[in-house]
Amino acid sequence: xxxxxxxxxxxxxxxxxxxxxxxxxxxxxxxxxxxxxxxxxxxxxxxxxxxxxxxxxxxxxxxxxxxxxxxxxxxxxxxxxxxxxxxxxxxxxxxxxxxxxxxxxxxxxxxxxxxxxxxxxxxxxxxxxxxxxxxxxxxxxxxxxxxxxxxxxxxxxxxxxxxxxxxxxxxxxxxxxxxxxxxxxxxxxxxxxxxxxxxxxxxxxxxxxxxxxxxxxxxxxxxxxxxxxxxxxxxxxxxxxxxxxxxxxxxxxxxxxxxxxxxxxxxxxxxxxxxxxxxxxxxxxxxxxxxxxxxxxxxx
Amino acid sequence: xxxxxxxxxxxxxxxxxxxxxxxxxxxxxxxxxxxxxxxxxxxxxxxxxxxxxxxxxxxxxxxxxxxxxxxxxxxxxxxxxxxxxxxxxxxxxxxxxxxxxxxxxxxxxxxxxxxxxxxxxxxxxxxxxxxxxxxxxxxxxxxxxxxxxxxxxxxxxxxxxxxxxxxxxxxxxxxxxxxxxxxxxxxxxxxxxxxxxxxxxxxxxxxxxxxxxxxxxxxxxxxxxxxx
Numbered sequence: 392x393x394x395x396x397x398x399x400x401x402x403x404x405x406x407x408x409x410x411x412x413x414x415x416x417x418x419x420x421x422x423x424x425x426x427x428x429x430x431x432x433x434x435x436x437x438x439x440x441x442x443x444x445x446x447x448x449x450x451x452x453x454x455x456x457x458x459x460x461x462x463x464x465x466x467x468x469x470x471x472x473x474x475x476x477x478x479x480x481x482x483x484x485x486x487x488x489x490x491x492x493x494x495x496x497x498x499x500x501x502x503x504x505x506x507x508x509x510x511x512x513x514x515x516x517x518x519x520x521x522x523x524x525x526x527x528x529x530x531x532x533x534x535x536x537x538x539x540x541x542x543x544x545x546x547x548x549x550x551x552x553x554x555x556x557x558x559x560x561x562x563x564x565x566x567x568x569x570x571x572x573x574x575x576x577x578x579x580x581x582x583x584x585x586x587x588x589x590x591x592x593x594x595x596x597x598x599x600x601x602x603x604x605x606x607x608x609x610x611x612x613x614x615x616x617x618x619x620x621x622x623x624x625x626x627x628x629x630x631x632x633x634x635x636x637x638x639x640x641x642x643x644x645x646x647x648x649x650x651x652x653x654x655x656x657x658x659x660x661x662x663x664x665x666x667x668x669x670x671x672x673x674x675x676x677x678x679x680x681x682x683x684x685x686x687x688x689x690x691x
Numbered sequence: 692x693x694x695x696x697x698x699x700x701x702x703x704x705x706x707x708x709x710x711x712x713x714x715x716x717x718x719x720x721x722x723x724x725x726x727x728x729x730x731x732x733x734x735x736x737x738x739x740x741x742x743x744x745x746x747x748x749x750x751x752x753x754x755x756x757x758x759x760x761x762x763x764x765x766x767x768x769x770x771x772x773x774x775x776x777x778x779x780x781x782x783x784x785x786x787x788x789x790x791x792x793x794x795x796x797x798x799x800x801x802x803x804x805x806x807x808x809x810x811x812x813x814x815x816x817x818x819x820x821x822x823x824x825x826x827x828x829x830x831x832x833x834x835x836x837x838x839x840x841x842x843x844x845x846x847x848x849x850x851x852x853x854x855x856x857x858x859x860x861x862x863x864x865x866x867x868x869x870x871x872x873x874x875x876x877x878x879x880x881x882x883x884x885x886x887x888x889x890x891x892x893x894x895x896x897x898x899x900x901x902x903x904x905x906x907x908x909x910x911x912x913x914x915x916x917x918x919x
Binding site: 602605606608612 | 741768772784794797
């Protein structure tokens with residue numbers, strides 16, 4: 392055991408530059424890997440919150456409307472309104488349909504734009520009536536939007552998804568970009584570890600040859616290499632975990648959570664789960680390539 | 692002790708088999724010279740005993756074990772019972788004589804107390820007492836080979852394989868090495884020595900196995916180097 396530990400230590404220090412390179416590669420790749428997981432989780436949290444709150448607004452025709460399924464110069468008729476309500480409520484994706492009258496719309500508008508001069512020029516009559524639809528599954532909106540667009544008396548359908556989808560497309564790109572980069576770096580770390588083992592095995596080929604010759608066990612021959620990689624992997628994981636926890640503290644706890652309290656942000660517990668994954672990946676990343684490399688270069 | 696049963700070894704890409712249909716038996720305590728030109732299959736013969744390779748055809752038995760069915764994790768246990776010496780000594784240049792010999796015991800997990808006791812004993816056996824602290828580069832070729840023999844013998848193997856042990860040594864020094872191998876053989880260790888050295892073979896008058904182009908062409912007790 393003492394011999395094994397001494398060999399491990401001398402392996403790590405003999406090639407200190409290489410050890411540092413391996414640790415840094417593992418550190419950066421695992422940090423990116425963890426970031427990918429965290430972004431994924433955060434996007435889910437935002438999605439739940441935002442998509443849950445959004446409604447689809449079906450605006451009905453007024454006299455001035457020129458677009459949509461409107462008769463020029465005519466308000467939507469009562470029978471059209473009933474037909475729209477009935478059609479929407481019959482849609483299996485719809486949970487609830489609420490009606491917003493011109494007065495309610497006017498009040499809302501005045502409230503929202505109370506400091507703007509626009510508010511003074513509008514009259515109640517110019518406002519549009521609308522149905523507000525709440526969906527069962529906020530992600531399944533396409534069918535409802537398409538159906539509402541085709542109904543007579545509907546001037547326009549507005550839905551926040553078009554905006555949100557663009558935001559989430561951006562966030563998804565960020566998520567996948569991080570994952571792709573981390574995968575590339577994990578591959579680099581893998582190759583680097585294999586290579587380090589190969590060089591270390593070559594540097595010690597005389598000793599290894601004699602160890603095989605006099606009947607040292609395979610485990611005995613392999614163990615120093617395995618421990619060497621494991622130390623590098625664990626160091627990389629510790630640095631990556633510290634980086635992730637530090638980033639969470641700086642970016643979320645001290646900034647986003649304070650400035651945007653309405654949204655749900657990642658908690659420390661979420662980061663700790665990711666740290667667990669990072670640790671497991673680090674162990675696999677250091678042990679598996681070492682086993683393969685030793686099999687190949689030590690012929691044990 | 693060692694049995695080759697119709698053994699053929701064909702290396703990948705080799706034009707002809709390195710060994711062809713070799714059947715031979717070596718008993719406990721024998722001293723065997725393995726002679727033949729370079730490329731006649733002597734090294735292949737010794738490597739098959741060490742299970743560095745497996746035969747293409749036929750079976751090799753060593754110490755009662757069929758090496759073909761021997762699990763690879765049991766190979767180290769086999770090699771602990773076989774000592775090996777080479778023409779080029781293969782000592783570790785950074786280690787002293789004592790450390791070189793002790794290394795063979797350390798890596799198979801022997802306790803330090805035992806190593807401290809056994810290594811000086813074996814150094815005395817090979818005639819190197821008092822030189823334990825020297826580095827290999829400070830020794831003559833003959834002394835280096837004695838260190839290598841000490842390393843091969845320190846674990847009291849049942850078989851000692853010597854591959855051209857006198858190949859790099861002058862005749863006078865070679866005689867000393869042969870006396871040492873003879874002494875080891877008298878303790879009951881089977882010695883198999885591959886060699887080109889006709890003088891030694893002719894002087895020793897031991898069993899001679901001659902290989903030619905991979906085939907066993909002569910097996911003679913108390914033989915000489917050249918076929919008489």
